Amino acid sequence: xxxxxxxxxxxxxxxxxxxxxxxxxxxxxxxxxxxxxxxxxxxxxxxxxxxxxxxxxxxxxxxxxxxxxxxxxxxxxxxxxxxxxxxxxxxxxxxxxxxxxxxxxxxxxxxxxxxxxxxxxxxxxxxxxxxxxxxxxxxxxxxxxxxxxxxxxxxxxxxxxxxxxxxxxxxxxxxxxxxxxxxxxxxxxxxxxxxxxxxxxxxxxxxxxxxxxxxxxxxxxxxxxxxxxxxxxxxxxxxxxxxxxxxxxxxxxxxxxxxxxxxxxxxxxxxxxxxxxxxxxxxxxxxxxxxxxxxxxxxxxxxxxxxxxxxx
Numbered sequence: 001x002x003x004x005x006x007x008x009x010x011x012x013x014x015x016x017x018x019x020x021x022x023x024x025x026x027x028x029x030x031x032x033x034x035x036x037x038x039x040x041x042x043x044x045x046x047x048x049x050x051x052x053x054x055x056x057x058x059x060x061x062x063x064x065x066x067x068x069x070x071x072x073x074x075x076x077x078x079x080x081x082x083x084x085x086x087x088x089x090x091x092x093x094x095x096x097x098x099x100x101x102x103x104x105x106x107x108x109x110x111x112x113x114x115x116x117x118x119x120x121x122x123x124x125x126x127x128x129x130x131x132x133x134x135x136x137x138x139x140x141x142x143x144x145x146x147x148x149x150x151x152x153x154x155x156x157x158x159x160x161x162x163x164x165x166x167x168x169x170x171x172x173x174x175x176x177x178x179x180x181x182x183x184x185x186x187x188x189x190x191x192x193x194x195x196x197x198x199x200x201x202x203x204x205x206x207x208x209x210x211x212x213x214x215x216x217x218x219x220x221x222x223x224x225x226x227x228x229x230x231x232x233x234x235x236x237x238x239x240x241x242x243x244x245x246x247x248x249x250x251x252x253x254x255x256x257x258x259x260x261x262x263x264x265x266x267x268x269x270x271x272x273x274x275x276x277x278x279x280x281x282x283x284x285x286x287x288x289x290x291x292x293x294x295x296x297x298x299x300x301x302x303x304x305x306x307x308x309x310x311x312x
Contacts, residue, residue, distance in 0.1 A: 001025055001210050003265070007045050008250050013213060014050060016243075018220030020206070022053045026083045026097075029059035029068035042257075044075060054079035054123065058086060060095040060106065062113035073118045079150070080118055082110065084126035084140075087159045098127050098159035101136055104143065111147035121150035125186070125208070128171045131160035141175045141183070153184035153208050163211075173202040184208050192219070192226035214269040217243060237274075241301035244270050248297065252290040263293045 002025045010022045024043055031037030032044070046053055055072035057080065059065045069080045084107065086097030093099070100107055115122050124144050129135040141152045154175050156167040167187030176183045185204035189195050195207045212219055218235055225232040235243070247266065251259040267284040271277035283296035 003262075004214055006043070006256070007047060007050065008254060008256055009247070010050050010053070011047060012247050012250060013217055013220065015246075016217055016221055018218075018222070018224040020052075020220075021079075022050050023056050023081060024054070026056045026058050026086060028096075029057045029065045030061070032057075032068040032071055033064055044072060046077075052078040054081045056081045056083050056125075058083040058091060058096040060100060060110075062106075062110045065110055066113040066117035069114045069118045069122070073120050077120065079121045079123060080114065081153075082114065082122070082124045084124060085155045087127070087162045092159065098130070101127065101130050101140075101159060102134065104136060104140065107140065108143055108147065111144060111149060115148045122148070123151045123153065124149055125153040125155065125184075127155050127157055127159050128168065129158050131158050134158075135171075137171050138174050138178045141179050145179045145181050149181065151182040151184060151205075152179065153186055155208075156185070156187040169198055169202050172198070172204050176203045176205075182206065186210070189219075190216075192223045192232050195223045196226060214266065215272045217247075217270075237301065237304040240270075240274065241297070241305060244297055245294070248290070248294055252294065259290050260287070260293060263290065 005023065005025050013019050014022065024046070027040050027043040028037065031040035044055060055075075055077040057065060057068055057072070059068070065082070072080055083097055084100050086092075088097065091097040091099065111124070126137070126140055128137040135158070137154055141154070144152050152175065154172050156169055156171045157163070157165065169185065169187070172183065172185040182205040184206045185198045185202055186208040189198060189207055189209050190212050198204060198207055207223075209219060222232040247270070248263050251262055256262060264285055267281050271280050274280065280296065280300040283300065284293050287293040287296055
C-alpha cells in the first residue's frame with residue numbers, strides 16, 4: 001500500500017470507524033538506519049489517534065532490520081511487522097518483500113534478530129510462496145511461531161501471481177491448522193460478506209484489507225456492522241461527498257507534498273460506483289491545484305446535495 005496508507009489516509013480511515021489495527025506504508029529498514037532518507041521518516045510519521053498502529057518494514061539484512069525495529073519501537077509503535085509479501089520487481093530485486101521467500105534460512109535469522117531486538121509484538125505478512133511449485137506458507141508460519149512471533153498474516157497468492165487470479169483461501173486454512181498463534185487472512189475481501197466467508201472457510205482470527213479500503217473506505221465499519229447485526233449501511237451521495245471532501249481537505253490543510261497528484265490518484269477509487277463519476281474524474285484531472293479540485297468536487301455533488309442534508 002505504498003503511496004496510499006500514509007498518516008492522513010490512516011486517520012481518515014480511523015475516523016470512519018471499524019478498523020482495529022492500522023499499518024504504515026511498507027518502509028525500507030535500510031532507509032530508516034541511514035536517517036537521511038526523508039521518505040522513510042515520512043512513512044513513519046503518525047499521531048496519537050492512530051493507535052494501535054504497526055510499523056511495516058522490509059529488507060533482507062538481519063542486523064539492519066533489528067536496528068530499524070528498535071528505532072520504530074522507540075518511536076512509540078505498538079507492533080513491528082515484516083513484509084514478505086510485496087511482489088514489486090524493484091523490491092524483489094533487492095531481496096526484499098516476497099523476494100525472500102526462496103531463502104527460509106535467512107528469514108529464520110531475521111525472525112530471531114528482530115524478535116531479540118524488541119519487546120513489542122512482532123508479526124509477519126507473507127505470500128504462500130514464490131510460485132505454485134515453491135509453496136512455503138505452512139513451513140514459514142511454523143517457523144514464525146517457533147521464533148516467537150505474535151501473529152502471521154497470509155496473502156493467499158504466490159509472488160508470481162501478483163494480484164491476478166483468485167486468492168487461494170485454503171492456504172489460509174492450512175496455516176490456521178498448523179499454528180496456535182493468531183492467523184490473519186488477506187486476499188479478495190471486497191465486501192463484508194467476503195470477510196465473513198473467509199473467516200467461516202478458513203477459521204482465521206482476523207482479516208486484513210488493503211486495496212479495497214481505497215475504493216470503499218467504509219468497508220471496516222461495514223464489516224463491524226455486519227458482524228454484529230447481519231446487515232450494514234450503504235452510503236448516500238451526500239455521505240460520499242462528505243468523505244471525498246474530508247480526505248481532500250485533510251491533504252490540503254496538512255500541506256501534504258504532492259497533494260494535487262494524490263487527490264487525482266484517489267479520484268478513480270473514490271468515485272467508484274458514482275453515477276457520471278467520469279465527469280468528476282475529468283474535472284479533477286484537469287485541475288491545477290488543491291483549491292480547484294475541491295471546487296470541482298463541490299460543483300459535481302451540488303445537485304445531489306440540494307435534495308439531501310449532509311450528515312453531521
